Every structure is written in structure tokens, then in C-alpha cells.
Amino acid sequence: MKIKVIKKKGDVLTFLLKDSTPAFANALRRIMISEVPALAIEWVDFHDNSSVLFDEIIAHRLGMIPLKFDPSKFNMPDECKCGGKGCPLCQVVFALQKTGPGVAHSSDLKSSNKYVKPTDTKFPVVELLKGQSIKFEAVARLNIGRKHAKWQAANASYQYYPEIISGDCKNASKVVSECPTGALKLKYKKIDFKDPMLCNLCKKCEEVCTGNLKIKRDSTRFLFRVETISGLEPAYIVQKAAEILENKAEEFKKSAGKL
Numbered sequence: 001m002k003i004k005v006i007k008k009k010g011d012v013l014t015f016l017l018k019d020s021t022p023a024f025a026n027a028l029r030r031i032m033i034s035e036v037p038a039l040a041i042e043w044v045d046f047h048d049n050s051s052v053l054f055d056e057i058i059a060h061r062l063g064m065i066p067l068k069f070d071p072s073k074f075n076m077p078d079e080c081k082c083g084g085k086g087c088p089l090c091q092v093v094f095a096l097q098k099t100g101p102g103v104a105h106s107s108d109l110k111s112s113n114k115y116v117k118p119t120d121t122k123f124p125v126v127e128l129l130k131g132q133s134i135k136f137e138a139v140a141r142l143n144i145g146r147k148h149a150k151w152q153a154a155n156a157s158y159q160y161y162p163e164i165i166s167g168d169c170k171n172a173s174k175v176v177s178e179c180p181t182g183a184l185k186l187k188y189k190k191i192d193f194k195d196p197m198l199c200n201l202c203k204k205c206e207e208v209c210t211g212n213l214k215i216k217r218d219s220t221r222f223l224f225r226v227e228t229i230s231g232l233e234p235a236y237i238v239q240k241a242a243e244i245l246e247n248k249a250e251e252f253k254k255s256a257g258k259l
């Protein structure tokens with residue numbers, strides 16, 4: 001199996017996985033979505049809240065704020081030396097105190113760990129009118145997307161790599177212009193891909209073509225798109241997913257050894 005990076009920009013990583021199978025590609029996708037641990041606010045202790053939002057709504061909003069952190073410095077609470085009670089190795093406390101008028105933003109959260117903070121300073125938490133105030137302490141811990149969407153590390157998807165089997169059309173230029181995503185071009189009077197990433201295998205070109213055109217999906221090549229929605233880098237999420245898959249296989253191997 002080989003990986004070729006197609007685009008790496010900001011929160012999104014696009015790559016081609018070659019010499020693989022649909023089962024492996026799907027396992028990787030599912031692990032990236034639901035099993036790579038991310039940090040999110042788990043519970044909130046309110047001391048004061050005279051805003052128009054209930055405590056529960058604010059706690060939910062806080063949970064959805066993605067947090068930037070170094071994954072090598074944090075343990076899952078149940079695997080931590082503290083036994084899950086909570087210590088600087090498995091949790092971070094955020095405090096916020098604000099009086100209106102004004103909007104409490106993610107930038108108002110004071111972190112107990114200077115290396116852990118929201119990925120953006122402008123996430124609104126709650127709007128406070130004159131005389132309204134809020135004060136709370138929120139605890140963030142590591143967990144996985146399968147437990148709750150707030151711990152989901154990434155949006156990951158893939159599509160099969162498209163392949164042109166035969167590109168002979170009498171009306172070739174019409175076929176190219178009719179492609180709804182603009183994925184095709186003419187090469188030596190034959191249909192070819194301008195950008196295979198744009199092809200969604202809609203087969204419109206096959207309908208329009210008078211001649212012989214066949215586009216099929218290659219089930220050994222997969223175009224992956226991984227967009228981080230947590231404080232983790234997309235490349236780290238892919239690497240971590242591979243490590244988790246490896247650990248699962250290792251665990252199974254041990255169990256199978258006892259057969």
C-alpha cells in the first residue's frame with residue numbers, strides 16, 4: 001500500500017491510497033472518525049449564570065469548541081496514572097468569568113495549561129446583556145468520537161479513483177463540456193481526465209457519448225479527504241488511525257494464538 005499526497009492545505013489533507021482494498025480504506029475512514037482521541041470539554045461547574053441560556057445549553061456549546069493540544073502529552077483518563085480521578089496529564093481546566101454587556105468568546109476561557117487552548121479565539125459562548133454575568137469552570141478530557149460527536153477528530157471520506165477504459169467518442173468536445181463537474185479534457189482527440197478528483201462517477205459522459213466511452217471505479221485506489229474538526233493535524237489523524245488499526249490486529253493475533 002502506498003500513499004501519495006495530493007493536497008495539504010490548512011485543515012484538509014487529500015491523498016491517494018494505492019494498492020489497497022475497499023475493506024481497508026473503510027476501516028481507516030471509520031477509525032479516523034470514531035476512534036482517534038481528541039480533547040473536548042466534558043463537564044462544567046457553574047458558579048453563576050444569569051444569561052438567557054440554560055447551563056446545559058452553554059455546557060453543550062463549550063463541548064463543541066475544538067481544542068488545540070499536544071496528543072503526546074495527554075492520557076486517556078482510564079489509562080492515566082491517577083486512575084481517572086483527574087490530573088494535569090489527563091485533564092485541562094478552563095475558567096471563564098464575564099459580566100455584560102458583551103459576548104463571552106472562546107478567547108475569554110482561561111486555560112490551566114498554557115499549551116492547550118481553543119483553535120480559534122472567536123467562538124461565541126454566550127451573549128450577556130447589561131447586568132447579566134457568567135462564571136464557571138470547565139474540565140476538558142480526552143475521549144473518542146464514538147462516545148460523543150464533540151470528541152470526533154475528523155471528517156474523513158473517500159471515493160474510488162475513476163478510470164477511463166475507452167475514450168473514443170465522435171462528439172468528444174460535447175462530452176467534455178457536458179461533464180457537470182468539469183473533470184474531463186481532450187487528449188489527442190480522446191477523452192481524458194483534466195482532474196480525476198472532480199469526477200464523481202455520475203456517468204453523464206457515457207450517456208452523452210456517441211461512440212465508446214466507459215468510466216469505471218478502480219477498487220484498488222482511493223481518494224481520501226481528511227478534514228480535521230479537532231485541534232489535531234490531519235496527517236496526525238491518519239497516522240494515529242493506522243496505529244489504532246495495527247493495535248487491533250495485534251490484540252486479535254494474541255487472542256487467536258490461544259485457539
Ligand SMILES: [Zn+2]
Pocket residue numbers: 077080081082083084085086087088089090091
Ligand atoms: Zn490523570
